[in-house]
Amino acid sequence: MSAAQLIAACLALPLAGAAGIALAGSRPNLRESVTLATAALLFACVLGLLPKVLAGGVPQLFVLEMLPGIALGFRVEPLGMLFALIASGLWIVNSVYSIGYMRANEEPHQTRFYVCFALALAATLGIAFSANLLTLFLFYEMLTLVTWPLVTHHGDDKARAGGRVYLGILIGTSIVFLLPAIIATWALAGTLDFTPGGILQGKASGTVIGGLLALYMFGIGKAALMPFHRWLPAAMVAPTPVSALLHAVAVVKAGVFAVVKVIVYVFGVDALAGVRAADWLPTVAGFTIVAASIVALRSDNLKRRLAYSTVSQLSYVVLAAALLTPVSVTAAALHIAAHAFGKITLFFAAGAIYTAAHKTEVSQLDGIGRRMPWTMGAFAVGAISMVGLPPAAGFLSKWFLLTAVLEAGQWMALAVVAASTLLNAAYFAPIVYRAFLRPAAARGEAHGEAPLPMVAALTATAALTVALFFYPDLALALARATAGG
Amino acid sequence: MLEHLPALQVVVPLAAAPLIVLLRRPRVAWLLASAAALFAFVAALVLAAEVASTGAISYHLGSWPPPWGIEYRVDALSAFVLVLVAGVGAVVMPYAWRSIPAELPRDQHYLFYALQCLCLAGLLGMTITGDAFNVFVFMEVASLSMYVLIALGRDRRALLAAYQYLILGTIGATFYVIGVGLLYLLTGTLNIADLAQRLPELAGSRPALAALAFITVGVSLKLALFPLHLWLPNAYAYAPSVVTAFLAATATKVSVYVLLRFYFGVFGARQVVESLPVTGILIGLSVVAIVTASLVALWQADFKRLLAYSSVAQIGYITLGIGIANESGLTATVLHLFNHGVTKGALFLLVGGIALRAGGAGFEQLRGLGRAMPLTSLGITLAGLSLIGVPGTAGFISKWYLVLGALQAGQWWLAALVVATSLIAVAYVWRFVEAAYLSAPDERSAPAGEAPRVMLIASWLAVGACFWFGIDTAYTVEGARRAALFMLGGLP
Structure with missing residues (x-):
């Protein structure tokens, strides 16, 4: 197949898959086969590119x-390639996990769930491959809308309230900040194409550029910069597979992906550094990193703690991009990949705990590691990656980030990274400690591991997290190419 | 025959009306009305294609050359509006096949079809004619048939709504004809092209300004510009479903067209924009319309009324583009005429299905609708996205140009206002979604199944159009831009 056909296939496959899932709705086994086949084919097409x-x-x-x-056009550049690989590859693993989770928990509306999931992947691939801001915006909004039924999946009052916050913040920021920013860019530059070096240099004064940057950064609500981060914890009312793939990988990465795209291909790293319009951004990102970590530290609900950890980790990407050096852009791209594997593992583990033991709070996890060694082992790997220790993927991106910070002489950023590393350790270590070293509180609990598909999935992602540390070449090559190296 | 197409565009639906009254049988009436509407649509498409390839068409009625006779004029702007009006007129006919028998007693069917043809003829006539007085004549043809169409509504309140509209509509028409009379006194001509040639030397004179003011107020009443919108919510809420859909998509839009014609075709962009605070007033009123009507819509207990108030707000966006008065702004106005026509048409058609099955469209009847009427609910949600202006939908394209126009005019606060107020649209579409998908159905008023198939097909055609014209915008954007350039060129 030619490259253009492959791109078309990447976008059409999940859409066709969604239709197939809907048609096979009354026969669950066939329906799940369609999901798995679509995911596998999609990954093959992405690999083909x-x-x-x-x-x-x-x-x-x-x-x-x-x-x-x-x-309405698509161009596959290195960063988009990286993002598409992660999203489509993890969709396969996540589908296996979903099948275990949805069946074990006897969730309702499973057909709708799988349809929306496939549509969300189509939107994600559209974002990853978009050639210009308008195409990106189109799929960005589509992603918000098709994930809403997943967030409100349970249809109860909690889901309704979560859905309101979710849609309110994501749609609100994108319409009120992002759309005017895109239109203003069009009015100033006369093009919206993602172009290496940017399209805005020399087109507007430093003040206007700074204002536009602010509109973009807060308009891309999916990147969860404070104060527009509340949608992410709100989205945790969804079934855990949704939290795992969408709200740890696809949706949130679409946000930071868009941030990096805008900084690198719309403003231009050098142009932005030249007018010093982004000087405020590391501060906002740094604040988000630390503040979200503190909230995570204080959350007893496991999924909420993970959500705030995501908010914090997303701002690593924003911080890295905002440092505006080639190494920092590499770090940003790399962290998109590194965080994905670690965080999806953590959510998989949280879902497995809920399925097997019906526990949702950190304080209930005493001794659970002995009953669910695979799950909690994978959780430990994810936690190590979050803190940024070897041998996990998180170490890589943190290494590059620290290099960039030192090169730029940004002492505030250095302090932020140091503080957040300590905070990360402070909210993840106790979970692992409780799970393995504390005795179980209640006697006679008779649960083991979660169903096999779930355990297999979380083991796979944990293995990937470690593998990325030992074999970082591919991710590194794509990340470096993004930075123009 | 092709050379007489401009006349046939109006004459065919006009002649169908008395024929329907003579034949009376409901099925025959439907067939005739559908044939006339379909013919009008095809004629409009042919005319639009011709205008696009060879330029404006001037047709002299009865071979009386202008300015003595009546001239029909099809140009970039009027061709665009003709296609919208005739297209909606054609799409609602298959819908009427099922919805009219459900809503009207059998002996009134032929009346509905006759009036529908008259109304269509009136609206097409207003659009195509190049004669200021002829506009008034067709305005009355359209309005009088509308009053009766609204009064056909099942609810007794439809009578009051029609009466309100009758009074206000007549005042509007009177204002309009006073304005035209003043222009005639000043220039001695009623031909629009002729008026445009003779008016510049009288620019700024008191009678010319008075004429502009009378015409503005008169037409604003017809197009329901805030605060002259009071007739609209009741009329839309209580008219038969198919009438609401047709009127919402066409009637106010044609009035906007008449206003554009007078502003840019008769008085000229220069006089309207520079010598009078018309644009300032339009911007002010549009802003108030958008904000207040959107907020009022949000609190309606009935979904049809909610959509009616939303129309008032959307008309605000349309007139805002006129107030901005640059190329992008006027493009937005013309685009939104079309895009909002399609969007609101789709919504009202779908709501008609709900009213048919659930006996009304109050929010308590919408509870759990996603289960009972899945296709209708999904259609409303999707058309609602176009109402909000989500990318990929027609509404987005209009909003794009409106914001662009505001930014290019240096009015960034208007751009901010446009995007901020679309959040209110998010909120009211959301109310529907929560009621339909996240609320348990009310046992007493649960709708009995999905709407009839023809009604669904007609509605989904319109829903499809919301997306088609949001992705492939070659036709609409090109048409609107040409119309905008043409208006700013000051040519008639």
Whole structure:
């Protein structure tokens, strides 16, 4: 297949899969087979694009002109390739996990769940491959809308309230900040194409650039910069597979991915550094990192703690991008990958605990590691990656981030990274400690591990987290190419 | 025959009306009305294609050359509006096949179809004519049939709504005709092209300003510009479903078109924008319309009324574009005429299905609708996205140009207002979604199954159009831009 056909297949496959899932709705086994087959095919198509991108090519697909001069078009550059690989690859693992989780918990509306999931992947791939801001915005909004039924899956008052916050913040920020920023960019630059070096240099004064940057950074609500982070903990009312793939990987990474894209390809790293318009951004990101870690430390609910940990980790990417050096951009791209594997493992573990033991709070986890050694072992690996210790993927991106921070002489950023590493350790270590070293509180609990598909999935992602540490070449190559190296 | 197409565009639906009254049989009436509507749609498409390839068409009625005779004029702007009006007119007919028998007694069917044809003819006539007085004549044809169409509503309150509209609509028409009379006194002509040539030398004179003011107020009543919108919510809420959908998609839009015609085709952009505070007033009123009507919509207990108030707000966006008065702003106005017509048409058609099955569209009847009427609910949600202006939908395209126009005019606060108020639209569409999907159904008023198939097909055609014109915008954007350039060129 040609590159353009592969791109079209990447977008069409999950859509066709969604239709197939809907049609097979009354036969669960067939339906789940459709999901798995779609996920596998999608990953194969994404992999098919990889050699071309690694060879320095930029596969393209132009569909039509949505507005005069602005196409609905796709271009696969290294960062998008990385993001697409992560999202589509983890979809396979997540589907296996979903099947175990949804069946074991006897969740209702499973057909709707799998349909929306496939649609969410289509939107994610659209974001990853978008050639310009309008295409990105189109799929960005689509992703918000198709994940809403997943967040409100249970349909009760809690889901309704969570859904309100979710949609309110994500749609609100994107309409009120992001859309005007895109239109203003169009008015100033006359193009919306992602271009190496940016499209805005010399087109506006430093003040206007600074204002636009602020609109973008807060408009991309999916990146969860404070004070627009509340949607992420609110989204935790969803079934855990949703929290795992979408609210630890696809949706939130779409946010920070868009942030990096905008900084690198719209403003231009050098242009932005030249007018010093981004000087405030490390402070906001740093504040988010520390504040979210503190909230995580104080949360007893496991999924809420993980959600705030995600908020904090997302701002690592923003902080790295905001340092505006080649190494820092590499760190940002790398952290998108590193965090994905670790965090999905943690959520998988949380879901497994809920399924097997019906426990949701950290304080209930005493001694659970002995009953669920695989799950809690994987959890420990994820936690190590979050803190940024070897031999886990988190160490890699943190290494690059620290290098960039030292190069830039940003002492505030250094302090933030140091403080947050300590905080990360402070909220993850007790969980692992409780699970393995404390005696179980209640006697006679007769649960073991969660169903096999779930355990297999979380073991796989834990293995990937470690593998990325030992074999970082591919991710590193794509991340470096993003930074123009 | 092709050369007489501009006349046939109006004459065919006009002639169908008395024929329907003579034949009376409901099925025959439906067939005739559908044939006339379909013909009008095809004619509009052919005319639009011709205008796009060869430029404006001038047709002299009865071979009386202007300015003595009546001229029909099809240009970039009027062709665009003709396609919208005739298109909606054609789409609602299959819908009427099922919805009219459900809502009207059998002996009134032929009346509905006759009036529908008259109304269509009136609206098409207002659009196509190049004669200021002829606009008034067709305005009355359209309005009088609308009053009766609204009064056909099942609810007794429909009578009061029609009466309100009758009074206000007549005042509007009177204001309009006073304005036209003043222009005639000043220039001695009623032909729009002729008026445009003779008016510049009289620019700024008191009678010319008075004419502008009378016409503005008169037409604003017809297009329901805040605070002259009071007739609209009741009229939309109590009219038969198919009438609401048709009126919401076309009637106010044609009035906006008349206003555009007078502002940019007769008085000229320069006089309207520079010598009078018209644009300032329009911006002010539009802003108030958008904010207050959106907020009022949010608190309605009935979904049909909610949509009616939303229309008032959306008309605010349309007139805001006129107030901004640059190329992007006017493009937004013309685009939103079309895009909002399609969107609101789809919504009202779908709500008609709910009213049919659940006996009304109050929010308590919408509870659990996602289960009982899945296709209708999904359609409303999707068309609602277009109402909000989510990318990929028609509404987004209009909003894009409106915000762009505001930014290019340096009015960034208007851009902020436009995006901020679309959040209110998010909230009221959301109310529907929560009621339909996240509320347990009310046992007493649970709807009995999905709407009839033809009604669903017609509605989903409109829903599809909301997305089609949001992705492939070649036709709408190009048409609207040409219309905008043409208006700013000051040509008639």
